Amino acid sequence: MRILLYSGKGGVGKTSVAAATGLRLAQLGYRTLIMSVDPAHSLADSFDLKTGLFHADTSEPLLITDGLEVLEVNIQKEIKRHWREISAYVIGILRTSGIGNVEAEEMAIFPGMEELSALMYVNQFRREDRYDVIVLDCAPTAESLRFVSMPTTLEWYMKHIFPMQRNILRAVRPVANRMSPVELPADSYFANVKDLFDKLDGIEDVLEDAEMTSVRLVTNPEKMVLRETQRAFVYFLLHGLTVDNIIVNRVLPSSIGDDYFAGWLRSQAETMEEIRRYFDPVRIHTVPFFAHEVVGRERLQQLADLLYPEGEDPALAARVDRPYSFHKESGVYQVRVKLPFAAKGEVGLFKKGEELVVEIGTLRRHIGLPASMTALQPARARLEESVLTVEMKEV
Numbered sequence: 001m002r003i004l005l006y007s008g009k010g011g012v013g014k015t016s017v018a019a020a021t022g023l024r025l026a027q028l029g030y031r032t033l034i035m036s037v038d039p040a041h042s043l044a045d046s047f048d049l050k051t052g053l054f055h056a057d058t059s060e061p062l063l064i065t066d067g068l069e070v071l072e073v074n075i076q077k078e079i080k081r082h083w084r085e086i087s088a089y090v091i092g093i094l095r096t097s098g099i100g101n102v103e104a105e106e107m108a109i110f111p112g113m114e115e116l117s118a119l120m121y122v123n124q125f126r127r128e129d130r131y132d133v134i135v136l137d138c139a140p141t142a143e144s145l146r147f148v149s150m151p152t153t154l155e156w157y158m159k160h161i162f163p164m165q166r167n168i169l170r171a172v173r174p175v176a177n178r179m180s181p182v183e184l185p186a187d188s189y190f191a192n193v194k195d196l197f198d199k200l201d202g203i204e205d206v207l208e209d210a211e212m213t214s215v216r217l218v219t220n221p222e223k224m225v226l227r228e229t230q231r232a233f234v235y236f237l238l239h240g241l242t243v244d245n246i247i248v249n250r251v252l253p254s255s256i257g258d259d260y261f262a263g264w265l266r267s268q269a270e271t272m273e274e275i276r277r278y279f280d281p282v283r284i285h286t287v288p289f290f291a292h293e294v295v296g297r298e299r300l301q302q303l304a305d306l307l308y309p310e311g312e313d314p315a316l317a318a319r320v321d322r323p324y325s326f327h328k329e330s331g332v333y334q335v336r337v338k339l340p341f342a343a344k345g346e347v348g349l350f351k352k353g354e355e356l357v358v359e360i361g362t363l364r365r366h367i368g369l370p371a372s373m374t375a376l377q378p379a380r381a382r383l384e385e386s387v388l389t390v391e392m393k394e395v
């Protein structure tokens, strides 16, 4: 099974691109599911489905054409299905603090619940071998980053905190419940957490396996949007995911030839140049700014035809290796860059803002740094077996 994760800043065109991709995949004969992980669902709108109130129909996989189903994760249903004990406990606590019922229920939907629910579906469908490709239409960047970091966080919690909490609570509950201002969670709460964890078992490996999961970042040729795309790129790398495509959407056609747009054309061209430099060697697609919104089957089809010309299969991973990775060894931060074609030679290293720039001969790589390394400077580099290791140190 393949998982294609479409992420990017708010409003850049993630849903449109994800929907168009799903359409093409189904046409190529893949059993395809497009799943929305964004609480503000718009998949049904994108396909111009006449769904009922709150997209009731799409909260279960809904067949919309041969081989293509859509699913919008509905958190209210998910709570009833998977989170009952956990949310009952949280609601109970919130009530004791004097918060009204409805409000407490609203607040008990905590960050990450949607993402975790979506991951559970992915895992379930994978086990059932129900689809060939799952296209994930993500919420704006911040949430999709949470989506991929959740399994790691959860695993850590389950390994280190969960058993301890459970045992301590078992021992102290009889006394503590009489003294504690809030009721302590019952065993059923822990059973629920454990059950959720089991449902997520293995998903981390799936996300980190580039043969299975590819991240595709949708962006626009604008500086502010590009910055967020760069941050997302670094973050996905940090979490071990592989970005295999950048889709630059809403590129103004040069035929626009109007004084009013001259400035836009110029700045878009500049940003395009910067995008190429930064993401090289990751594959880049461009999509023009259409003269209309991308809504309904016909227009999604038009977008699909542009994105994937004859012979191009969006299910295939355009790349499976991460161009660089971050490490910390014996207290020293390292950036490792794969340079498959680099000959040995003079290595130039310098910082430019929050980027590390590596030059070898005519080759130049811009590497976005994670927050922990932005204040450091490149100190030493060595090239071994096509991998350049750069040590980063304080100055």
Ligand SMILES: Nc1ncnc2c1ncn2[C@@H]1O[C@H](COP(=O)(O)OP(=O)(O)OP(=O)(O)O)[C@@H](O)[C@H]1O
Pocket: 008, 009, 010, 011, 012, 013, 014, 015, 016, 017, 038, 042, 138, 139, 140, 249, 250, 251, 287, 288, 289, 290, 291, 292, 293, 294, 295
């Ligand atoms: N290339 C394009 N040309 C013209 N309009 C576009 C293009 N791509 C997307 N749109 C329109 O822009 C709007 C936003 O697109 P879309 O919903 O796909 O973005 P999104 O990234 O999913 O947004 P959100 O972050 O809110 O989920 C939609 O009305 C869509 O039809």
Ligand SMILES: [Mg+2]
Pocket: 014, 015, 016, 038, 042, 137, 138
């Ligand atoms: Mg969207």
